[in-house]
Amino acid sequence: MATAEVPRTLTDKSARTQERIRAAAARILSERGIATARLGDIAAAAGVQAPAIYYYYASREELIEDVIRLGQIGTEARVTQAIEELDGHTPALEKICVAVEAHLRALHELSDYTTAAVRNVGQMPTEMRERMRADQRRYGRVWKRLFEQARDQGELRAGLDLRTAQLLVIGALNWTPEWWADSRVPLETLVTTACELTRHGLASDPVAP
Amino acid sequence: MATAEVPRTLTDKSARTQERIRAAAARILSERGIATARLGDIAAAAGVQAPAIYYYYASREELIEDVIRLGQIGTEARVTQAIEELDGHTPALEKICVAVEAHLRALHELSDYTTAAVRNVGQMPTEMRERMRADQRRYGRVWKRLFEQARDQGELRAGLDLRTAQLLVIGALNWTPEWWADSRVPLETLVTTACELTRHGLASDPVAP
DNA sequence: GTCTATATCTTGATAGAC
């Protein structure tokens, strides 16, 4: 975690203040884009003055990167855990559905961090993006493995371009923060619809209900 | 078109310069986000100095809004035209595929305007977003009609939430600018994969190849 | 029509008091 060099324990006031700042930054980043997220606004939302942020972070960029990274890692953790909890004999296509559900729930249930990460991926300055690349690739490989398993077990429709299909599915999920909050649709409906679309979209055979 | 109040014909130098400025803004907005798009960079890309922009636009915001609106309208025009060119007896599900293809081609073939529009939808300041809402709703209704037709003709799987399915499909397409440029996949592969996923994802019956 | 020069405003960041 990229904090300033001030040593301190997890139980004191300081840690709570940093958490407030981080959470405020996550909320603002999840609503607006990186560039419109002003330090002053973040500080106000956290109930401190702007300079207080510099006690915890060396720069605005460091704070933003911390938030996005936490969101990224949090999503991966959720999805990975959901998959690992599955029975060893679960069909690969079913695993993909579980990943779809976990990714969606991370985005909309877990916290502002995940939404902040997704909505700002394309807006990161170059160096930040490069530092983040390793995390992104690792998460991408989680999905890649699922798709390869499904293909190897003959569950995918023949001729499907694996990588393209994978990125289209993830894209459908990652775009949901742009519209779901305004919609009157319950999260359950979003989850089941996304699973249905994905399963039938990818499956080689008509899918049992 | 939101230009300044200086009257002039379409054939003179002035119109060409404005077009250069607008195109430069579109390119920069399609690469970075709204907030990192500096007026100076746009001017440089257009081959003028920053103050020259104010001969054509009253403010930075007006220029950006012009670009996004053109992209939005351009996408809708492409999709609408592609659908209207179809034979009257085309199945509704096939129409949706044509819309998917047209939307993707508008994004990746047509111009920077469309990509600029999609990548910056979520970053617009409040008032700009409100002014743009009518255009967005109109485009949404184009898709909505397609989905309703498909449902009414029994081509959609029963129990599918129409609006959610529609927004997931469009989301998958709108997210492609985040990754497709780096990918080594030809546009044709992207188009056919997206059509396949959509068709099988939505269809009530196994789809003929 | 487009430029140079400059005014003005916003915001990230620092200094130092408490």
Place this chain on the structure above:
DNA sequence: GTCTATCAAGATATAGAC
């Protein structure tokens, strides 16, 4: 640890020459 006060940088926007 957090604040007030302030600086420095960078951006939008304007004035006025050409």
